[in-house]
Amino acid sequence: MEDWRKNKGAFAIFLGPASFWLLLFFVIPLILVWVYSFGERGPQGQTYLALSFENYLRAIEPIHLGIMLKSIWIGAISTAVCLVVGFPVAMGIAFAPSRWKNPLLLIVVLPFFTNLLIRTYAWIAVLRTRGFLNFGLEWVHEKANWLFALAGFPAALGEFVPLELLYNQYAVVIGLVYVHLPFLILPLYATLEKLDRSYLEASLDLGAGQWRTFFSVLVPLVMPGIVSGALLVFILSMGNFLVPDLLGGTDSLMIGNLIAREYGAARDWPFGSALSFMIMYPVFIFFVINAMVARYRTRRRAEV
Amino acid sequence: MSTLPARSMRRRRVRGTNPLEYLKRPWMQLTLLASFVFLYFPIVTLIAFSFNDSRRNITWRGFTWKYYEKAFNNASLHDAFVNSMIVAGTSTLVSTALGAMLGLALYRYRFPWKGTYEGVAHLPIVIPEICMGVAMLVFFNAINMDLSLITITVSHIAFTIPFVAVVIRARMAGFDVSLEEASHDLGASEWQTFWHITFPYMVPGLVAGALMAFVLSLDDFVITFFTAGVGSTTFPIKIYSMLRFSVTPEVNAASTVLIVITLSLTLIAMIMQSRWAKGRQE
Amino acid sequence: MKTMRGRFLPRISRRAFMQGSAAAVGISFAGSAGRSWSAEEKRLNVYNWDTYIGETTLGTFNARTGIVVQYDLYADNEELFAKLKEGNPGYDVIVPSDYMVEDMLALNMLTPLDHSKIPNIRHLDGAFTNPAYDPGMKHSVPYMWGTIGLGYRKSKVDGPLVSWADVFEPERAKRYSGRIAYLGDMRAVLGCALKYLGYGMNTTNASEIAKARDLLIATKPHIKTFAEDNGQDLLLSGEVDITMEWSGDIAAVMEEDDDLTYVVPQEGSNVWVDNLCIPTGAPHPENAHNFINFVHDVDVHMEIANTIYFATPNKDAKDRMPAEYTENPAVFAPQEVLKNCEALLSVGEHTRLYDEAWTAIQAS
Helix, strand or coil: CEHHHHHHHHHHHHHHHHHHHHHHHHHHHHHHHHHHHHEHHHHHHHCCCCCHHHHHHCCCCHEEEEHHHHHHHHHHHHHHHHHHHHHHCCCCCCHCCCCEEEEEEHHHHHHHHHHHHHHHHHHHHHHHCHHHHHHHHHHHHHHHHHHHHHHCCCCCCCCCCCCCCCHHHHHHHHHHHHHHHHHHHHHHHHHHCCCCCHHHHHHHHHCCCHHHHHHHHHHCHHHHHHHHHHHHHHHHHHCCCCCHHHHHHCCCCCHHHHHHHHCCCCHHHHEEEHHHHHHHHHHHHHHHHHHHHHHHHHHHHHHH | CCHHHHHHHCCCCCCCCCCHHHHHHHHHHHHHHHHHHHHHHHHHHHHHCCCECCCCCCCCCCCCCHHHHHHHHHHHHHHHHHHHHHHHHHHHHHHHHHHHHHHHHHHHECCHHHHHHHHHHCCCCCCCCHHHHHHHHHHHHHHHCCHHHHHHHHHHHHHHHHHHHHHHHHCCCCCCCHHHHHHCCCCCCHHHHHHHHHHHHHHHHHHHHHHHHHHHHHCHHHHHHCCCCCCCCCCHHHHHHHHCCCCCCCHHHHEEEEEEEEHHHHHHHHHHHHHHHHHHHC | HHHHHHHHCCHHHHHHHHHHHHHHHHHHHHHHCCCCCCCCCCEEEEEEEECCCCHHHHHHHHHHHEEEEEEEEEEEEHHHHHHHHCCCCCCECHHHHHHHHHHHHCCEEEEECCCCHHHHHHECCCHHCCCCCCCCHHHEEEEEEEEEEEEHHHCCCCCCCCHHHHHHHHHHHHHHCEEEECCCCHHHEEEHHHHCCCCCCCCCCCCCHHHHHHHHHHHHHHEEEEECCCCCHHHHHHCEEEEEEEEHHHHHCCCCCCCCEEEEEEEEEEEEEEEECCEHHHHHHHHHHHHHHCCHHHHHHHHHHHHHHCCEEHHHHHHHHCCCCCCCCCCCCCCHHHHHCCCCCCHHHHHHHHHHHHHHHHHC
16 A cells, blocks of 8 residues: 555545545535434424434434344344355356356346346245245145155145245345345455466465365455455345335334334434434444554554 | 375366366356356246236236337336436446546555545445435535436435445455556556556456446435436336336336346347457457 | 314215305415416426326326326325425425325425316315315315225135224234234324224324234234235235235225225224325426316316226216226225224324334334
8 A cells, every 4th residue: 555645646536536526425415414313303204403312312222222233133144145145156257268257247237137126026926925936846745745655655745835935034134135146246256356366276286175275265365355245235234124124024124124214204304314323333433443453553564 | 295286186187177167166057056046036037927917916817918018108117217227327437437446546545534534435335225315305405406317316426436446445455566566667657557557457346346336226216216306207216106006017028128138238249259359369 | 183183074064164165265366366377388297106197197188288297206105295395396296195285284385276277176075175184175186085994815714804803903813813914004004003992093192002002012923014015915916815905906906806805994994085286386386287177077087097996086087987996895985984984194293102103013
C-alpha cells in the first residue's frame, strides 16, 4: 500500500468520482434518516424531528434484540450453506478454459435475471406439499414399493407421506441461499481466477493430498474472496424480508421484516430508522477498528 | 524427502489427468451438476408455468401459447421491461466504472481517516433497502428533483458502487505490485502502466462486479419504488403490484423470453469468438 | 363514538345525512368553479394497483376524450402513503382505502372533489355515499369494496364454517392444525380477532388488544403461515384448507375450483372500500374529475367489475350484472353479516399498540 501523498493526482482521480457520488446521493440522504432516528412519530405517521433516544431504547428491548439475534443466526447458516454450494461452482468456472469462463459466469447468473418474486414463487411450486419435489419423491417411493412387492414384501414402505418442506426455517434458508448465491460466487470467482496454480502444483508435488492442498494452500490464498463473498451474503440474508415473508412459517420474523413494517404498516419512520442504524453502527465500527488494527500492524512492522 | 517428487509423479501418471484440471474430476462434475440443478430447478418450473392454461401459477391446466401472445401485446409490460433495461444498463455501466476505481483506490492507498471512509462507503450494502428508499425519496424532495428514471438510476448507482468495489478489492488482493514498478522503471507513464498492466488484471473482477451490479439493479423493488416518478414503472414494480390480485403467467412468459434471449446472445457470442480465435490461428 | 362511526350504517341514515350535506358541498365548491381548467393538456397520471381496472377501460377513455393515461403502480396503501407523504410526484388519480383516505385527509393530501363534474355518482348505492372516513364523499368516490373472511375447502372442513372460533380458538383450531393460514396484515388479523372477542375493530384499548394478542399467540401453533396476500394460492394448491383472505381473491380461485367457498364469519369482520381520489398538487385535476366520472359510467363500470370481480358500489351497474356476480357470496357478503362488519379507521398514535402486539405474535 502506498501513501496517498506520493501521487495525489492519481489518488484524486481514483477516489474522487465515487466519493462525490456516494457523498451526494448516499451520505446526505443517510444523514436525513439518521436525524429521523431521533424523531417522533406523529398521529398519522408524520415524522416529527426531535432529540429523543426513545427509538434506540425501544430497539434494544429484549424482543427486538431477540429478533436481531435470530436474524444473525439465520444469516450465518445461510452463509455457511452458500459457501458449500457456491465454492465448487466458483472453482469450476475459474478453472475452466478461458473462453468458457464468461459464458459460464453468465449461465450461473442468468437465473437471477428473472425477478426475485417470481423466483421465490417458483420455489413455492417446488417445495409445497403438492409440489414438484414431493411429486418426484412420491414417484421414487412408488417404484421402490413396487420393487419390494416383487421381492415378496408388499407395501413394505407403506403409504407415501409428503414432506412438509415449506413454511419453516429450512425453507427460509433454502430461499436465502438461492437468492444470494451470485453474491458469493462472483467475488470468489474474481479471486480464484487469478490464483497462481504453481502454488497448488508445488503443494501436490511435495506430497500433500488434494484435500490438504485445498485447505492449507488454496483456501488461504483466496481468503479475501471468501471473506468478501461471505460478508455480502451474510449481510444481505440477515436483512432480507421477502423470503421469510413468502417461504417462512409463523415464526420466521426477521429484522428485515420488522424494519419493512415500521416504514410500512406501522408508519413509524423514526423507529424504522433507529432499527436500521442499529444494523449499520456495528458494521461501521467494524471497519474503523479494522483500519486501526491494520495501521497499528504496519507501524509495528515499520518499527521492527 | 527425496522420494516425494517421485511419488507425486507416480500419482500423476496413475490418474492420467493433470491434478489441477478439477473440471475433469467426477466429484467436481457431480457437485457442479448438483449446483446447476439447484440453480435451474425453480427456473424450469417458472418456464413450465408460462405455458400453463390457467390465470394463476398453481395447477397444470394444459398447454397454451396465449400468455406469450398476451405478453407481446401488453404495452405496460413492454414499458416496464424497457424501463428496467434502461435503468439496469446505465447504472451497471456507471457503477462498474466508479466502483472499480473506488475498489482500486481502497486497495492501493493509505490515507488519513481511511477506516471511517471505508465504514461509510460500505454502508449501502448494509443499509436496509427500505431505509435507503425512504432516504432517497426525502432527499430528492428536499432538493426539488422530479422523480423519474433518472432518480432511479442515480440511486441504483449509489447502492451498487460498493458491491463492485468489494469484488475489485478481492480481485486486487495479492496483486504483484512489482509488475507496476517494473513498468515504471521501464519508463512507462502512470497512465500507460494502468492501461497495460493493472487494467487487464482487473478484467475478471470487472465482469463479476458488473454482473452483480446488473442483477442488483434489475431485481431491486424497494429503492426503485421510492425513487420512481410518473411513467417510470419498472418490471419489479409491475410484479409487486400484481401481488394483490395474482401474478399472471404473462410475467413468466416475459421472464422466459428474457432468459432465451440472453442464452442465445451468449451462444452467438461464443460461436463468434471461437471462429475469430480459429481465424487468428490460421 | 369510534365504533359508531366505524359501523357500516344502515342506508337510510346515510341517505338522510347525504341530503343534508349536499348543500354544504355545493357551497364549498362555488369558489373553485371559476377557475379555468380548460387549457389542461390531454394527459392523466393514474396511480393504482396493477390489473385493478378493466382491460379496455383506459383505451375507451382515451378514445372518448383524447386524454392519454399514464397508469403507474403501487403494491399497497402504505406505499402509496409513503410516496405521497413528501409531496405529490405528479399523480392525478389515486385509489386509497378507507382508513388511508382518513389519514390523507388529516394531512391535507387530498383535493376536494367538485361533484358537479362527477354526475355519475348518482349511480352509487346510498350505503356508500356518506362514508365515515370522508363524510359526504367530499374528497373520495368509492371504487370497489369487499370484506375479509375465510376461504375454505368444503370437502376438508366439517360442515360450513360460520364463526371465527374455528380459526381463533385454540381448542377448535386444533382440528385443522397446520392447515390454516392467516393474512400477514397486522390490522386485519388483530382486527378480526378483536371482532371475535366482541370488541371493536378500531379499538385503542390496550387491554383489549392484549387479549387479542394472547389469543393469537395461543392459536399460533396450529397456523401454517401468515400469507402475504397469496392465501388464495395456498388454498387452491391444497397447501392449507382454511385461509383468512380478502373476498375478491377467494372469488377468483372459486372460479377455478368448485370445492372452494368463502364466508364472512357471523361475529363480523372488516368491510373495506377503495376510493378514487385526487391528491393535492395534481397537475391535471380537470381530467381527473373527468376520469372519475367516466369510471362510474354504468357500461364502463360493468366492464371493470367484470374484470376484477370485487363488489361494486355502483348500484345501477350491479343491477345489470349477471347473477353469478351479484349472488356470489365471495363478492357480495349477505346483508345480515355485513351489519356486523366494520371499516378500518385510522387509530392515529395508537398504531403502536397494534404494531407491538403484532411483533409479539410473530416473535413468540
